[in-house]
Amino acid sequence: MTTRIDRVFASAKAANRPVLAAYVMGGDPDLATGQAIMNALPQAGADIIELGLPFSDPMADGVAIQMGGQRALAAGQTLRGVLGMVEEFRRKDETTPIVLMGYYNPIYVFGVEKFLATAKEAGVDGLIIVDLPAEEDAELCIPALKAGINFIRLTTPTTDDARLPVVLENTSGFVYYVSMNGTTGAVIKSRAAVGESVQRIKAHTELPVIVGFGIKTADDAAEMGRHADGIAVGTVIVDAVAKSLVDGKASDRTVGAVRDLVADLAAGLKRARA
Amino acid sequence: MDGINSLRNGPDEHGRFGLYGGRFVAETLMPLILDLEKEYRAAKVDPEYVAELKNLATHYTGRPSPLYFAERLTEHLGGAKVWFKREELNHTGSHKINNCLGQILLAKRMGKTRIIAETGAGQHGVATATVCAKFDLPCTIFMGATDVERQMPNVLRMKMLGAEVRPVTAGAGTLKDAMNEALRDWVTNVDSTYYLIGTAAGPHPYPEMVRDFQSVIGTELKEQFREREGKLPDAVVACVGGGSNAIGTFHAFLDDPEVAIYGAEAGGHGVDIENGHAASMTGGRPGVLHGNRTYLLQDDDGQILEGHSISAGLDYPGVGPEHSYLHDTKRVTYAPITDTEALEAFQLCTKMEGIIPALESAHGLAQVMKLAPTMAKDQSVVLCLSGRGDKDVESVGKYLGLLK
Numbered sequence A: 001m002t003t004r005i006d007r008v009f010a011s012a013k014a015a016n017r018p019v020l021a022a023y024v025m026g027g028d029p030d031l032a033t034g035q036a037i038m039n040a041l042p043q044a045g046a047d048i049i050e051l052g053l054p055f056s057d058p059m060a061d062g063v064a065i066q067m068g069g070q071r072a073l074a075a076g077q078t079l080r081g082v083l084g085m086v087e088e089f090r091r092k093d094e095t096t097p098i099v100l101m102g103y104y105n106p107i108y109v110f111g112v113e114k115f116l117a118t119a120k121e122a123g124v125d126g127l128i129i130v131d132l133p134a135e136e137d138a139e140l141c142i143p144a145l146k147a148g149i150n151f152i153r154l155t156t157p158t159t160d161d162a163r164l165p166v167v168l169e170n171t172s173g174f175v176y177y178v179s180m181n182g183t184t185g186a187v188i189k190s191r192a193a194v195g196e197s198v199q200r201i202k203a204h205t206e207l208p209v210i211v212g213f214g215i216k217t218a219d220d221a222a223e224m225g226r227h228a229d230g231i232a233v234g235t236v237i238v239d240a241v242a243k244s245l246v247d248g249k250a251s252d253r254t255v256g257a258v259r260d261l262v263a264d265l266a267a268g269l270k271r272a273r274a
Numbered sequence B: 001m002d003g004i005n006s007l008r009n010g011p012d013e014h015g016r017f018g019l020y021g022g023r024f025v026a027e028t029l030m031p032l033i034l035d036l037e038k039e040y041r042a043a044k045v046d047p048e049y050v051a052e053l054k055n056l057a058t059h060y061t062g063r064p065s066p067l068y069f070a071e072r073l074t075e076h077l078g079g080a081k082v083w084f085k086r087e088e089l090n091h092t093g094s095h096k097i098n099n100c101l102g103q104i105l106l107a108k109r110m111g112k113t114r115i116i117a118e119t120g121a122g123q124h125g126v127a128t129a130t131v132c133a134k135f136d137l138p139c140t141i142f143m144g145a146t147d148v149e150r151q152m153p154n155v156l157r158m159k160m161l162g163a164e165v166r167p168v169t170a171g172a173g174t175l176k177d178a179m180n181e182a183l184r185d186w187v188t189n190v191d192s193t194y195y196l197i198g199t200a201a202g203p204h205p206y207p208e209m210v211r212d213f214q215s216v217i218g219t220e221l222k223e224q225f226r227e228r229e230g231k232l233p234d235a236v237v238a239c240v241g242g243g244s245n246a247i248g249t250f251h252a253f254l255d256d257p258e259v260a261i262y263g264a265e266a267g268g269h270g271v272d273i274e275n276g277h278a279a280s281m282t283g284g285r286p287g288v289l290h291g292n293r294t295y296l297l298q299d300d301d302g303q304i305l306e307g308h309s310i311s312a313g314l315d316y317p318g319v320g321p322e323h324s325y326l327h328d329t330k331r332v333t334y335a336p337i338t339d340t341e342a343l344e345a346f347q348l349c350t351k352m353e354g355i356i357p358a359l360e361s362a363h364g365l366a367q368v369m370k371l372a373p374t375m376a377k378d379q380s381v382v383l384c385l386s387g388r389g390d391k392d393v394e395s396v397g398k399y400l401g402l403l404k
Helices: A004-014 A031-044 A065-076 A079-090 A106-110 A112-122 A141-144 A164-168 A191-202 A216-225 A237-242 A252-274 B028-044 B047-061 B072-076 B096-109 B124-136 B145-150 B150-161 B173-187 B206-214 B216-227 B246-255 B321-328 B339-353 B359-374 B392-398
Strands: A018-027 A049-050 A100-101 A126-129 A175-178 A207-213 A230-233 B020-022 B067-069 B081-085 B114-119 B139-144 B164-168 B193-195 B235-238 B260-270 B285-289 B293-297 B333-338 B382-385
Touching: A004 A018, A018 A031, A018 A065, A018 A252, A018 B293, A031 A049, A031 A079, A049 A065, A049 A079, A049 B081, A065 A237, A065 B333, A079 A100, A079 A112, A106 B285, A112 A141, A112 A237, A112 B164, A126 A141, A164 A191, A191 A207, A191 A216, A216 A230, A216 A252, A216 B096, A230 A237, A230 A252, A237 A252, A237 B235, A237 B333, B020 B285, B020 B321, B028 B047, B028 B096, B028 B173, B047 B096, B047 B216, B067 B216, B072 B081, B072 B260, B072 B333, B072 B339, B072 B359, B081 B216, B081 B235, B096 B124, B096 B193, B114 B124, B124 B150, B139 B145, B145 B150, B145 B164, B150 B164, B150 B260, B164 B260, B164 B293, B173 B193, B206 B216, B206 B246, B206 B321, B216 B246, B216 B382, B235 B246, B235 B359, B246 B260, B246 B321, B246 B382, B260 B359, B293 B321, B333 B359, B339 B359, B359 B382, B359 B392
Parallel strands: A018 A049, A018 A230, A049 A100, A100 A126, A175 A207, A207 A230, B081 B382, B114 B139, B114 B193, B139 B164, B235 B260, B235 B382, B260 B333
Antiparallel strands: B020 B293, B067 B081, B285 B293
């Protein structure tokens, strides 16, 4: 059975282009605007949507995504609310893969089995849970695979060749390579090293590899897209939401700001293989 | 070796104490904590490491710390004999130095060139800054902005010792936020940096390691008490934030069912008041934060609450995973102590024994004050007096109206 994720990577490969995974915080800056932003992403050029699960203590995130999560929580967002966003999105879009990205505690408290059933029903394709390394696969990764949801693992510069097989063992859908040791939104120190690392990962797996963390501009997208099967962009998108706010509230520019930025990144990415 | 039914065998190879503990960290940190575990296992059985730590404990920290009979308090409470295990007399003024020395030697073994730590009351920050001065390593201490304000003497000590103190304004500006920020720094500087966690929490192997370094408290206590009284104490008591002094005190007694064990949690304004306390076991439920599964103060959506305590060192929404396990198994009784009860204990101890306790330790004493009168006069209760209260005189002075 092919999944939405498989189909996106297959069609991008056939067209010789990298995929764009766009991260937005679910329900930022408020629930209605967050939904409108999400709904606008595919047309703007996002191939995959990474939908952030807001958490009070996002230990792996930089300031931009921390603030995005706080805005969503202040607006009343919950895990159930994010799943509701997916359900709403799926009424009009049956093809764009949706990957939830966040931290384990809200899922644990919701109940793993109930969460997986609800997520599958809503149309979630994959999960990226930052604080669940391979050593904790029994918690959510294995149950997710059984429920037919991909568990996408982060690999990092500290994941060496000896460890890669452990990390990749239960990974499915794609592999997310974190371009640096750091939190989301930091600066990539060596671009050449990113390319080498992607090749190193590819020696261990048939899965597509996308690169994320630190990609900020269309030029970055073009350059990083050369090295991988796709790129993930988050911080600048969440930042664009922040910059569009007036008195802390969504303005008539908010959805457009995200749409324009994603379109710009998508255009940059098209140059990657040119 | 302890038997198969021992409560002292944890954690298992996955770093679990029953349901609790584990390694819930980002992949970036995984290789490092696996390395750390390996290094710790090797160090524990390396006679050179063991000897160096022992030597430092004796000549730098001043161990063994005395076991003191609090005569006037005993008379005043009119029940069991009250004893203090005087960890506040250690160099740097608390039990925190026990752990810092153990870990700094590990950091050196691992070739790390920079140390980071989180601190609440500043006791762990001061102990970390102290060992970094002694071993000539640069260090950055993350401290909530609220705590920077209420524990100024410790902030000054850290700075004088050469540490960089980074105030954290996120959230309520307390220990939880400091720990988040320390973890972010660690992820960013993982190659050079050693994270010297101050409490018996965080990803495996920290809870085990910190407990082992602090277990000297209970081991000494047991021996000292036997020398003085020829038996085991009837009860031991310690305050519990993350719970490092508590697990250090309790561990030697876990397999002695005749010894009752009490942990005093921070009851703040009262455990019935939503978000008004930091009693994670009395008022929370299991969840995952800062690398481990443990009891946490959280809302129905799994968002972590800030909590509240007058004591910066107990103002944390979680607790070490081994305590969660001991709570579930009922081996240890955890009870909340309010801000007001702690303040009363602080004053009583100061006036009757001439010992100014840390506000954290005053929570433990408040539990002793409830307990001792219910016990017979030939029984004994020992409190781990984990820290001295010099750092608190200003904020207590404000509460008592002695300062404007």
